[in-house]
Structures are given as structure tokens and as C-alpha cells.
Amino acid sequence: MKVDNVGNVHSIETFGAFDGPGVRYIVFLQGCPFKCQFCHNRDTWSTRTNKLMSVDEIFNDFSKYKSFYKTGGITVSGGEPLLQLPFLIELFKKFKSEGIHTCIDTSAACYNVRENDKFKELMKYTDLVLLDIKQINDEKHKVLVGSSNKKVLDFAKFLDELGVKVNTRHVLVPGVNDDLDDLITLRKFLDTLNNIVKIDVLGYHSKGQIKWEQMGLTYPLDGVREATKDDVKIAENILKSGFKYMQE
Structure with a gap:
């Protein structure tokens, strides 16, 4: 079994509805270099081996539920999926050879311009x-x-x-990253891109706090209120109103 053919998997969700179009088979990979204060998957940070799975093992598991994914496909999340770039390339190569829609959920924490050839190879097999x-x-x-x-x-x-088609996501945390000037600056940056097909503003929630506490860790945002619908609407008005993809 090739090393590139094996991934360090945290967990698998067989019926995901929020991580790409349609119903998704979601593979959460282990390990992440970012230390987000609001992370709801705190247990995925460590790069220690959790469960090693081959490309074929994942594909065979996906195939058990294939009838559910006719309008969906596979999404690889984490952790940070780009941390396991060689494995991700092999995984998506296999799925695309079977005509299955592929999606990566990433924070780009591992992007390295010196490895652009590898990233270009991955994008050959990435739909979103x-x-x-x-x-x-x-x-x-x-x-x-x-x-x-x-x-x-x-x-x-x-x-x-x-x-490459991109759906940008911004987790809105009151008092942390909802400053209007920052949101305007983010919108200006998004306006320079021509590949955005969707913009999501995700209201911060504290449901992930229990994972931190179960691990004996102090939750960095303890006491920070959750985002309201009004908070999200204000941010959406700045980030989405009149955006290019909405005018097509």
C-alpha cells in the first residue's frame, strides 16, 4: 500500500447537507496547523495517527451509500485536508474517475506556492x-x-x-471579526476574484465549546455571545449585495 494512498482520518459523516451541493459523504482528516479560537472540531488539531484508511477503503465505504449522493458527492474537511496533499490527490483522482463530484473544505493553512505543481494536480480533480x-x-x-x-x-x-469554483465562507463572531471596516475590506478583496460562485456568512455558535472542555482545555471565546440573524444580515449585506455571481 503506497503512503500517498493512505490518509489519517478523524471521522466520516455519511449524510452531510451543508458542505457542498446535494447530500455529501464527508471525510474529516486529522491534523490542522491553524488554532482557531472558535474551532468546533478541536479534537482534529493533533497530527497523531487516528485511523488510517486507504483510498480504496474510503471509496468502498462511499459506495455503500452511493444512491444518496446522486446530486451530491464527496467533501473532504478536517482538520485541514491540504495537510495531507498527496493522499488528497490520490483520493480525488479515484472519485473523479468514477464521475463523482469532489469538494474540499479548507482554510488554506497549508498552502505553499513552492508546491504549486501539486496543488495544480489536485485542482484537476476538484470541482469545488x-x-x-x-x-x-x-x-x-x-x-x-x-x-x-x-x-x-x-x-x-x-x-x-x-x-476553480469557490464558495467562500466567513464565520461571523460578534466582537471578534464583525467590524464593519474589516467586512468592507473583505468585500473589496472578494471583488477582485472572478471564480466565486457563492458567499456564506455563518453565524458563530458555541456548540463546540463542550469539546474543548472534554479535553480539559479552556475555551478561548467563553462568554462571547452567539451571532444573531441580524448580525448575519448586516454582514451579508456588505459581503453579498450586488456581488457578480448573484447577477448572473
């Missing part, structure tokens, strides 16, 4: 990228995530150059 842009202000991004947003924005530009 769900790209999380957590904070457009780099200094605030460093506080929220633990590192710069440069890789995230560079990856967005890279995908635009390749013409």
Missing part, C-alpha cells in the same frame, strides 16, 4: 473549494487563528487564476 476566510485583517487574524492570513489570500488568488 469551500474556502474559509476567517479575518481579512492580518494582525487580527494572527490573534484569532494563531498565524497570518497571507497563505489564505494567496490561495484564493491561486484558485482564481486556475478558474
Whole structure:
């Protein structure tokens, strides 16, 4: 069994409805270099081996439920899926050979321009990228995530150059990344891209806090209120109103 043919899997969801079009088979990979304060999958950060699965094992498991995915497909999330780039290439190559829609849910934490050939190879087999842009202000991004947003924005530009379809996602956290000036700056950045097919504003919720506590960790956003519908509407008005894809 080739190393590239094996992934470190955290878990699998066989009936996902929010991570790409249609009903999705979602593979959550283990490991993430970002340290997002609002992460609801805190147990996926570690790169220690959880469950090793081959491409064929995942495909065979997918095939058990294939009838559910006629208008959907496979989404690979995490953790950070790009952390296991060689495996992801092999996985998507297999699924695309069977005519199955492929989607990556990523924060682009592992994007490296020096590996562009590998990323271009992956994009040959990728139908859609769900790209999380957590904070457009780099200094605030460093506080929220633990590192710069440069890789995230560079990856967005890279995908635009390749013409890969992108659904951007912004988790809106009251008092943390909902500053109006920052949202306007984010909109200006999105306006420079021509491959955006959808923009989602996801209201922050604290349901992931229990995972932190179960791991004996202090939840960084303890006490921060959840986003309301009005909060989301304000952000959507800035990020989505009159956007190019909505005018087609």
C-alpha cells in the first residue's frame, strides 16, 4: 500500500447537507496547523495517527451509500485536508474517475506556492473549494487563528487564476471579526476574484465549546455571545449585495 494512498482520518459523516451541493459523504482528516479560537472540531488539531484508511477503503465505504449522493458527492474537511496533499490527490483522482463530484473544505493553512505543481494536480480533480476566510485583517487574524492570513489570500488568488469554483465562507463572531471596516475590506478583496460562485456568512455558535472542555482545555471565546440573524444580515449585506455571481 503506497503512503500517498493512505490518509489519517478523524471521522466520516455519511449524510452531510451543508458542505457542498446535494447530500455529501464527508471525510474529516486529522491534523490542522491553524488554532482557531472558535474551532468546533478541536479534537482534529493533533497530527497523531487516528485511523488510517486507504483510498480504496474510503471509496468502498462511499459506495455503500452511493444512491444518496446522486446530486451530491464527496467533501473532504478536517482538520485541514491540504495537510495531507498527496493522499488528497490520490483520493480525488479515484472519485473523479468514477464521475463523482469532489469538494474540499479548507482554510488554506497549508498552502505553499513552492508546491504549486501539486496543488495544480489536485485542482484537476476538484470541482469545488469551500474556502474559509476567517479575518481579512492580518494582525487580527494572527490573534484569532494563531498565524497570518497571507497563505489564505494567496490561495484564493491561486484558485482564481486556475478558474476553480469557490464558495467562500466567513464565520461571523460578534466582537471578534464583525467590524464593519474589516467586512468592507473583505468585500473589496472578494471583488477582485472572478471564480466565486457563492458567499456564506455563518453565524458563530458555541456548540463546540463542550469539546474543548472534554479535553480539559479552556475555551478561548467563553462568554462571547452567539451571532444573531441580524448580525448575519448586516454582514451579508456588505459581503453579498450586488456581488457578480448573484447577477448572473
